[in-house]
């Protein structure tokens with residue numbers, strides 16, 4: 001433990017002082033891998049901790065673009081190519097005004113271990129820009145995507161670094177990013193996933209993160225003698241992950257009753273109207289306020305009215321809670337509410353949506369907890385299926401992709417369970433995910449020398 005404390009002090013002194021979110025993610029990983037280090041002292045001899053916590057490469061670039069009124073804007077673009085010991089860098093791109101180097105460094109760091117846990121050969125990366133897509137015309141989105149790709153296309157490649165979607169980047173943006181890469185390089189290489197089907201995207205990729213989250217949760221619960229069938233579930237967010245989690249919950253007979261966006265949250269006690277939600281979010285790209293206007297029985301609570309910053313979503317009694325919006329959205333106060341309301345399981349659809357204090361409370365109260373690195377890994381796993389379909393030109397049916405996704409999520413669960421048994425972790429899947437991911441990356445780093 002002394003070694004880990006020293007590594008954290010070194011990290012804090014050198015580059016983490018202003019990187020609070022990255023430091024949170026680093027601390028969680030380092031503080032849970034002690035049993036692994038005791039069993040494998042070679043990781044200390046090889047100085048893996050210091051080597052794993054610094055990105056291989058962090059690219060910061062300027063993006064200049066012109067809006068519909070011919071006004072020129074400048075944004076910051078980033079790609080953190082964190083670790084490629086297991087395979088080419090892989091991870092999404094986020095367009096959101098909150099994007100900064102700290103957030104992308106944390107996301108890229110988490111992605112290393114998540115990708116390792118899938119058992120597939122991909123390294124970890126993340127990128128994005130502090131660009132706000134809200135209120136922009138389709139032409140402005142296209143121009144921004146073209147400028148983003150033009151600024152750093154020579155740093156990526158189908159065997160080097162493959163981009164994907166994340167907050168603010170869906171099929172439309174991926175199409176424009178891909179088109180610009182093709183224009184600049186004259187190649188149709190698979191340098192991005194979550195492509196529209198017509199451009200070589202995979203059936204099932206849009207649904208994969210949300211569906212995978214529910215497959216993982218169902219596997220976990222069944223192993224504990226429980227099921228989601230007939231149970232009330234709360235979900236935050238209303239984007240790609242949240243919508244497809246809600247869709248799969250309905251398919252397996254559960255009752256999803258909430259969703260949220262950055263302006264407020266909906267509680268619809270009879271179950272979220274999925275068609276209406278899709279219409280508002282995917283077609284109109286509008287606020288959830290319109291959901292409440294069209295569905296009178298639903299309750300809408302504005303963000304300003306949340307008590308002590310706690311999302312209204314987590315005050316609704318439920319059997320299972322799925323944070324699917326953004327990092328650190330579920331804190332101590334919300335965790336207390338969920339526990340008081342007798343929640344049985346919390347599984348993370350977003351990346352690091354639960355604060356360390358909230359996770360500790362869930363652990364103390366024996367609430368089952370599915371960490372993001374495992375529970376939301378279905379998205380990136382199906383991205384790898386997309387890459388493999390692109391290179392073989394052999395395209396899979398939706399059913400085949402979905403079956404592969406179910407197998408991957410179930411294997412992830414079995415691997416975590418085996419890690420729990422091996423290190424006597426008492427179903428602490430947070431520690432198991434960190435140990436398993438760290439071990440796979442560390443072994444690959446050692447094999448490749450210094």
Ligand SMILES: NC(=O)C1=CN([C@@H]2O[C@H](COP(=O)(O)OP(=O)(O)OC[C@H]3O[C@@H](n4cnc5c(N)ncnc54)[C@H](O)[C@@H]3O)[C@@H](O)[C@H]2O)C=CC1
Pocket residue numbers: 165166167168169209236237238239240241242260261262263324325326327329349350351376377379380
């Ligand atoms: N799209 C994917 O395949 C994957 C996404 N993730 C993670 O899932 C989370 C959601 O991503 P997507 O659904 O893809 O993005 P998205 O852009 O489709 O949707 C994000 C949603 O979250 C909402 N949101 C953002 N900030 C919020 C806040 N403070 N409170 C409530 N709602 C808020 C937005 O209004 C939007 O509806 C992110 O943490 C992302 O990193 C993780 C694995 C894969």
Ligand SMILES: O=C(O)CCC(=O)C(=O)O
Pocket residue numbers: 090091092093111114162163164165166193194351376377379380381383
């Ligand atoms: O499919 C991808 O590469 C994006 C996945 C991702 O960004 C994530 O898992 O958080």
